Structure formats: C-alpha cells, structure tokens
Amino acid sequence: MDFEKVAKYSALHPKPAGLTLQYGTAGFRSKAEHLDHIMYRMGLLAVLRSKKTKSTIGVMVTASHNPEEDNGVKLVDPLGEMLISAWEEYATCLTNAEEQEIQNILTEICQKEAVNLHQDASIFIGRDTRPSSEKLSQSVIDGVSSLGGQYHDYGLVTTPQLHYMVCCQNTQEHYGKATVEGYYQKLSKAFGELTKQASSCGDDQRSLKIDCANGIGALKLKEMERYLPKKLLIHVYNDGIKEKLNHLCGADFVKVYQKPPLGLEIKPNERCCSFDGDADRIVYYYNDTAGHFHLLDGDKIATLISTFIKELLTKIGKTLEMAVVQTAYANGSSTRYLEETMKVPVHCTKTGVKHLHHKAQEFDIGVYFEANGHGTVLFSKAAEEKIRQLAKEEKDNQKREAAKMLENIIDLINQTVGDAISDMLVIEAILALKGLTVQQWDAIYEDLPNRQLKVKVADRRVIDTTAAETRAVTPPGLQEKIDELVKKYRLSRAFVRPSGTEDVVRVYAEADTQVSAETICPYSSCIV
Ligand code: NG1
Ligand code: ZN
Structure with a gap:
C-alpha cells in the first residue's frame, strides 16, 4: 500500500472534529457537509473489499428519501447485495478514526481479512441527483485512486441500477449487460414478453402516473421510455426540474403521511405510484370517488406478486417452495391473508433490507417487501434452472406458457435489491395479465388501521x-x-x-x- 499517497489525499478530506457516525442499515447518512472524509475513506475500503472478494464492488452516493441537504454512501457487495456485517464494522471504524490512525486501521483490516494487496481492485460508482452528490463521488474516486484501484464512474443512476451493474460484472454478464442500456433492454424485453401474453385478455393501453420524488427515478424513466412497449403509458411527475428532492413527495412521504404527494393531481380511481429519492422503493395509491385516499404499500405489493407466482406454480405443477418475508411493520391483515387464505408461509425478520434478503434466500422463491415499499423476489439457482427448462421443453401448452411467464418475471425483477422501476413493471404486468384495476387489487384484503x-x-x-x-x-x-x-x-x-x-x-x-x-x-x- 502506498501510505504516503493515502496520507497526502487523506489530508485533503479531513474529518470534522468530534464527529462520529455509524454504518447502519442504510450505510452512512448525515448532512452533506459532514461526509467528505467518509466518501474518501469508503473509496479506500471499497478497494480492500474488492481485493478481498476478487470482484467488482459498488459505491453508491445517496441518502434516499432524506432531505436534499443530506447525503450518504453505501457499499455494494459482489452479487449486488448489501455489504456484509463484518465489513460494516470496518467501515464504522475507518470513518471515525483520526487521520493518523488510518494507516494502522487499513493494515489491520488487511491482516484480519488476509487481503492480497497485489490483487487488482475494481469499483463501480454511482450517485443520485442531490447537488452535493457529484463532489462527494469525486471524493470516493480520490479514495479509490489513492490505493491504486480502477473505477468506472456511472454518474447519475438509481441505487438498484448500480446494484444490477455490479452483479452483471461479477457474473461475467450472465445476469445482464453491465450498462444502463443493458438494464433497460433486459427489463423492457421481459416486460414486453410478459404483457404480450396479456393481449389475449383484450386489454388496451394502460396509463400510470408516477411521482418521482424530484429524484433520479424521473431521469431514468425518461431514458427508459423509448425501450418500453407503447402499451404502457407512463406520466412522470415531480421530475426535479422545479422542486426540491423528496419535498412533500415520494414514497416515504406518501407512506408516512398516508396522503398523496404534492405536484400530482389525482382523478378519482386513477392508478398512481411514488418512487423514493433513489428509486429503490415504490408505493401505489388512488383516490376513490368519495375522495378517500387508498394506499397500496409493500404488503399489498408482496401479496399481489406472491399470489400471482403461486398461481403460476400451481399451473406448472412443480413443487417449488415459496415464502413471503416481512418485518414487524407489515400490516397484520396482510400476514393473515397470506397465511390463512393463500396458505403461503410468512416469515418475520428485523427491519432493514439485508435481513429480509438473507431470509428470502432460504427458499426456492422468496418474496420480500418492507411495508414502506422496498422489496423484490429472489429465485434460487435451482428454481431458475427448472423454470427455464420447463419454458423451453415442456410439451403441455398451458404449463409451458405458465413457465414462460415465470421466466419473464425472473428477468423483469431486479433480484439484487428492491427496485422501483422493476417492481413497477412487474406490478403493471400482473395487473394487465389478471385484468385487475387498482381498486380490485386493493380489495384483496383490508388493512388494519x-x-x-x-x-x-x-x-x-x-x-x-x-x-x-x-x-x-x-x-x-x-x-x-x-x-x-x-x-x-x-x-x-x-x-x-x-x-x-x-x-x-x-x-x-x-x-x-x-x-x-x-x-x-x-x-x-x-x-x-
Ligand atoms: P429505521 O430507521 O431503522 O426504522 C428505516 C425504515 C426501514 C428501512 C431503513 C433503511 C421504517 C419503519 N424503517 O429504518 O424500513 O427502509 O430505514 O434501510 O420504515
Ligand atoms: Zn431509497
């Protein structure tokens, strides 16, 4: 390690006196002006993590639904998962160290983890639209460079896009092409195939209003639009051109206050949804004819998706074990409906996506959602292989069609992490295939107050x-x-x-x- 270079750059990213922060479930988050040294040091840590795992590591600069003045940073592990816990501790330790201690801490991490310093390091960097993000991501780059790591700066991307690209890179592009365009192509193709199967239901063009929290989601949806089939008409609101990020809008605002965001006028019974600031969460909602607001949160989404998958599994007649993973914040009605009516096993974990993600990995198919709208579906390797094989070789038409739908769900869902764009497309496809309105979806069960x-x-x-x-x-x-x-x-x-x-x-x-x-x-x- 070139400690002289580390020390030289480190002095350019000084730690404010007395500041201590902890790497929590969402990485580091604080006022943007407190974060420069953390970004630099996370650049250093990402290099060590990359050398240790012999893989590309992601660094995302975002504070999700926090106010625009805040910022934050998260590291992304090789398959697009959250950073493992042991390294969260190193992150906290490195962040809170005084400048003269940095060298020792880096050395200690390398010894404990048997990091081969001659190994190459590769880092993917992404950022959200906050005014502070560009400069902060530059500090990450300083950290990466001062330890001799290679990096690719993807610039403005959603958090789940960065997770996706890290996973693509580390699976030799088995998961997809490690570019934003590759992401659009993979998802649009799967969505097109899925909804093609819906056309027999005589469904015409469907439209959806999307509140993008004045964040990155708006930018990326606009880029993606030209890849998507014309059957889905999306109307982007709160695109960040005029208003501040997350201000009185976005998925977190809508969920917490149980009311529509500012900047989006809802006509009765119109289907709407909100992304959060980095587009990894989504919630749906509508106003009924009496003007009452109805929220369809992560629990309603998990129910819709798991019910749909269960129906397909019944059709293909293979025993694949599916479970839903929730947290204590899941509405009791959703748990009861899933367990008692749908006969789907439900598991409860601690709050924080990584806990849900780990639990969901235990099943052939694990559907996980936090009530706040962060979630996805995980398919085990064996389940995926079985489904793809059936989609290709099954003689029975009905079974093969069902397997094809599951195959397209596998390609449409971002299995690395919750993803507002991907979840939205899965939900829109299911609603179209089942011919459901948002009211019918809402009526599946009634939330407990x-x-x-x-x-x-x-x-x-x-x-x-x-x-x-x-x-x-x-x-x-x-x-x-x-x-x-x-x-x-x-x-x-x-x-x-x-x-x-x-x-x-x-x-x-x-x-x-x-x-x-x-x-x-x-x-x-x-x-x-
Ligand atoms: P905390 O602050 O620990 O409750 C919040 C959310 C989590 C999760 C994390 C970010 C609630 C009640 N909690 O966690 O679901 O999204 O932020 O990782 O919404
Ligand atoms: Zn988020």
Whole structure:
C-alpha cells in the first residue's frame, strides 16, 4: 500500500472534529457537509473489499428519501447485495478514526481479512441527483485512486441500477449487460414478453402516473421510455426540474403521511405510484370517488406478486417452495391473508433490507417487501434452472406458457435489491395479465388501521429488542406495560424499537379501529 499517497489525499478530506457516525442499515447518512472524509475513506475500503472478494464492488452516493441537504454512501457487495456485517464494522471504524490512525486501521483490516494487496481492485460508482452528490463521488474516486484501484464512474443512476451493474460484472454478464442500456433492454424485453401474453385478455393501453420524488427515478424513466412497449403509458411527475428532492413527495412521504404527494393531481380511481429519492422503493395509491385516499404499500405489493407466482406454480405443477418475508411493520391483515387464505408461509425478520434478503434466500422463491415499499423476489439457482427448462421443453401448452411467464418475471425483477422501476413493471404486468384495476387489487384484503410515531429520547440504545424487534427486553418493565395496554383493544399489536437510521425510537400500533390504533400509539410512546 502506498501510505504516503493515502496520507497526502487523506489530508485533503479531513474529518470534522468530534464527529462520529455509524454504518447502519442504510450505510452512512448525515448532512452533506459532514461526509467528505467518509466518501474518501469508503473509496479506500471499497478497494480492500474488492481485493478481498476478487470482484467488482459498488459505491453508491445517496441518502434516499432524506432531505436534499443530506447525503450518504453505501457499499455494494459482489452479487449486488448489501455489504456484509463484518465489513460494516470496518467501515464504522475507518470513518471515525483520526487521520493518523488510518494507516494502522487499513493494515489491520488487511491482516484480519488476509487481503492480497497485489490483487487488482475494481469499483463501480454511482450517485443520485442531490447537488452535493457529484463532489462527494469525486471524493470516493480520490479514495479509490489513492490505493491504486480502477473505477468506472456511472454518474447519475438509481441505487438498484448500480446494484444490477455490479452483479452483471461479477457474473461475467450472465445476469445482464453491465450498462444502463443493458438494464433497460433486459427489463423492457421481459416486460414486453410478459404483457404480450396479456393481449389475449383484450386489454388496451394502460396509463400510470408516477411521482418521482424530484429524484433520479424521473431521469431514468425518461431514458427508459423509448425501450418500453407503447402499451404502457407512463406520466412522470415531480421530475426535479422545479422542486426540491423528496419535498412533500415520494414514497416515504406518501407512506408516512398516508396522503398523496404534492405536484400530482389525482382523478378519482386513477392508478398512481411514488418512487423514493433513489428509486429503490415504490408505493401505489388512488383516490376513490368519495375522495378517500387508498394506499397500496409493500404488503399489498408482496401479496399481489406472491399470489400471482403461486398461481403460476400451481399451473406448472412443480413443487417449488415459496415464502413471503416481512418485518414487524407489515400490516397484520396482510400476514393473515397470506397465511390463512393463500396458505403461503410468512416469515418475520428485523427491519432493514439485508435481513429480509438473507431470509428470502432460504427458499426456492422468496418474496420480500418492507411495508414502506422496498422489496423484490429472489429465485434460487435451482428454481431458475427448472423454470427455464420447463419454458423451453415442456410439451403441455398451458404449463409451458405458465413457465414462460415465470421466466419473464425472473428477468423483469431486479433480484439484487428492491427496485422501483422493476417492481413497477412487474406490478403493471400482473395487473394487465389478471385484468385487475387498482381498486380490485386493493380489495384483496383490508388493512388494519395503524399508527406510527417517532419519539426523541436521550439514548435510544437503552431499548433492546428480541423476536424480530416485536418485543422489548430492556428497559425492564416496558414490554409488560405495552402488553397490558394492547390487551384492551381488539386485533391490536404494538411494538417499540430504536431506529437504525435516525436518532429516534419508533412506535408502531395497529388495532381494529383507527381510534384504537391512535390511542395505543401515543400511550406507548409515553411509556417509552
Ligand atoms: P429505521 O430507521 O431503522 O426504522 C428505516 C425504515 C426501514 C428501512 C431503513 C433503511 C421504517 C419503519 N424503517 O429504518 O424500513 O427502509 O430505514 O434501510 O420504515
Ligand atoms: Zn431509497
């Protein structure tokens, strides 16, 4: 390692005194002006991770749904997954080190991980549309270069596009071509094939209004439009030309406030959706004729997709094990519907995409979604091979057609990570194939009324949880009090957990009526 070069560049990216940050479920996030040294150091770490894995590693500069003034960074592992936990700790350690400690920490990581320093390093870099992102990604490049790593700067891309390209690169393009164009071509082809199969349903042109949170999603959808079949008419709103990123719009705003975004006028019963700031989350919604707002969140999406896949699996007559993975924030009605009506096994993990992703990998087909709209479908290698073989060789027409649909779903879904564009196309294809309106989709089950709150406390780490964060083990007595409270309401459930991304404790409650949910939630936060 050329420590002189590292030290020289490091001095150009100084750490603000007294600042400590942790690599959490969403990487590092903070005010953009705090992040320059972190970007540089993540460039260094990405080089070591690349040498260790002998693969291309991704670095994405984004703070997703956070305000425009914030920014952040995430590392992407070889198959497009989130960085493994052990390296999250190295990231935290390297970030919080004083400048003179950097050399020792790098050396320690190399020793612990037996990193071969002669190995080449290759890094893919992407960024969102925040004003601070370009300069910050330059600092990542400084980090990569000062350790002699090669890099490809993809510039403005969605987070899932970068994950996709990292995966393509490391699978010798078995997953697809490692370019943004390759992404458009792969998805558009699969979408075209899938919806071709829908034409027999006599379906005409379908249109969809998309709120892009004034972020990267708008740019990329506009680029993609010319590849997509004309049967889907997309109307992009909140494209970032006039308004600020994530300001009163985007998937997070719509989910949290349960109301439509600014900048998008909804006619009754019109199907609309919102992406978040880096286009890895999506939620759908509509207003009914009485003007009531209806949200179709990650749980409704997981239900639609898993029901569709289950129907196809029944048609092909092969036993492939499918499960849905959720978190404690999943609406109780969705879990009940999946388990009791659809007879689909449901598993609950801790909050944070990587937990859901890992669990979903245990099945032939794992459908995972966070209630907030982040999710995807994973197909095991064996399941994928079986499906592709049936699509090619099956003699029975009906079975072969069903296998072909599954094959196109495999190609359309971004298996590396939740992807608003890819999820939107999967949902649009399923709705077209099943001839469903957004109201019919919504009516599959009725959400239990719920409420979520944030509470500021002196130290959120005093709350420790178990059972996929549904029960608090510390401070003593807290869980007992919550149990006591929820007992008084029908179909009720409540839990508290420290946020992994903000300095707050989150409180969630659901019950048979909105009044009950609204009562439990603030009471629970008083107990906290
Ligand atoms: P925290 O802040 O740990 O609750 C939030 C979301 C997660 C996930 C992460 C980003 C909720 C309740 N929590 O986590 O679902 O998206 O941000 O990785 O929406
Ligand atoms: Zn996001």
